[in-house]
Amino acid sequence: MSASNLDPSTTDIQFVGATSFVVVGFFTPNYYQLANAFSKNLIEHGITHHLYARTKSVGQWGHQTLQKPSVLKSARLGYPNAILILMDVDCQVRGDISAVTNSAGDIAVPMGRKPMKNGTALRPGTRVLLVKPTAQADAFLALWDEMCRLDIKPVENDEIRLQMAMEASAGQFAIATLPSRFTGMEIRKSRPEDVIVHDSARDESRVLGSTRKDIKHRFRAIRKTLYKLLTGRDYKSQNSV
Helix, strand or coil: CCHHHCCHHHCCEEECCCCCCEEEEEECHHHHHHHHHHHHHHHHCCCCEEEEECCCCCCCHHHHHCCHHHHHHHHHHHCCCCCEEEECCCEEECCCCHHHHHCCCCEEECEEEEEECCEEEEEECCCEEEECCCHHHHHHHHHHHHHHCCCCCCCCCHHHHHHHHHHHCCCCCCEEECCHHHCCEEHHHCCCCCCEEECCCCCCCHHHHHHHHHHHHHHHHHHHHHHHHHHCCCHHHHHHC
16 A cells, blocks of 8 residues: 555654654544644644554543553654653644753653642643653653553543552652643633643534533633622632531
8 A cells, every 4th residue: 555545544643843852642543633733733833743643442532541651652762862742632832832841850741720629639631741861751651651551440541540650659750840831721721821722622523522611611600600699708618618
């Protein structure tokens, strides 16, 4: 079969740009259009990248995300001397991202706040993840990949398995926190200074997903307003009573 006859949704997308770092990602056939659009976005900024074509795993969205550490392990073999920046293919780059490579640590991850009943909790993410070309980074990727291959129910996603790897390796690896402007902030919540943003796709259509989010945000805003009108207190205060 000639190269021209290859199914593009099963073929890696690669581009050699002006950057010494390499943006890495992966896509299953149903995400090819997103990956192709993401590649064009990276090309506009002259960013070297390699988006790996992967077969779709059996299961739901969470099962697909478990492929991330194995994709990074492949990229480490292909680009042994380069800093790697893993990004979801539904991310967008809006400017120069070279400063992200100054992050400390063998691995650098986003750290987001998750609302809890009595406050907030910090939670590491993988929407954007930086990997330095070090033996320690390789060791951490091996551990993370091992966690992602465990048969655990519920599966959750790769971020839960990342937390497991961090807990199991405390003190062994240098893991840093990415500056917030490089973490893939949801585009609806992004600030002008955010240069890597994210427009969540998942397996549902992008339009439907966006509509659901809009409805959810509007419902919450109406709920808070009504609660304050009826009680004279902020909605959050109900959890502290």
